[in-house]
Amino acid sequence: MNDAVVRISRRSLLWAVGGLAAALLLLALVVTGVVARAADANTVASASVMKTQQDAAERDIERAYEQAVTQVHKVRALNLAITAAQADAITLKALNDLKALRHSGLVSLGQVLGLAAADGEATATAAEKRFDQAPLSAQPAPSPVLLAPRLYAIAARMSELATQLSDQATAAVTAPAATPAPTAAPSPSRTPAPPASPSGRP
């Protein structure tokens, strides 16, 4: 009986095993995406883009501040039930709180952007001065900027807190005037009445 024998040279066998191993390695790399992730470039914003983002975030903070201040002034201009002195005190406190909030927001922005504490303070003060001299409402609308998520979080928090402060001031200023406490009129004291039906208890 003749047995069929396939002869494979050692060299061919090595090529086949090597090729198979290479194919498996390639497959593993593709499936896991290890090389793709390691090689994937991550773009980081340039200084000019960061400046645009910073300016936009400062504008958003200022816009929240100006809207809240406008609301407080509008409410103060109404005919109020409380005295003028009371209304002025509430308005002044609200405006001071809003200024402090704006400063805090601008300082937070500087911190997030990696500025040192002193630089952050200086940048915030400079921005405040700039906006006080030229409010946003008097400026042409800038081209809109989509903020980075972290900067948006600051702008959103600022907006939320400014709205809260102005709403609180509105509620306080428009509250009805405190009326003098009514004098207690003499009235017969109520004595505990016996139960309508006698209880079965002794």
Next chain:
Amino acid sequence: MRPATRRLVAFWVIVPAFLGAVFACAIDPRALPFTGHEQLSAVFLLDGQAYFGHLEDVPWSGTITLRDVYYFEDASKVTTDLPLALVKRGGELHQPVDVMRIRRDKVLVVERVSLDSAVGHAIASQRAVDRAAK
């Protein structure tokens, strides 16, 4: 031509030329590993939600994978320039890790995001902020 020479030509000329032609058709030269630009993708789902990130799309898988994921959020009540905001996925209540698998049959469109777009700039700025925080 001798058989040995023919084998040599086939192995070192024809096969590489064929493989080169195939890969040249399939690979985006702007996104070559280690040398190319970043490849950001936008995945629009059938329910209208859109996610942005690094897409891994393996043809034989029933899902596509997004990493470094961002999405839009309504910002109409915030005093920003635009009525929408970009949010980085991961801060939700369940704090998902940075991998998102999406069923392929729920995907409406996959598009490349330009790095010079508003979304590209916002994502790049977020990375700069993250880097500054370290």
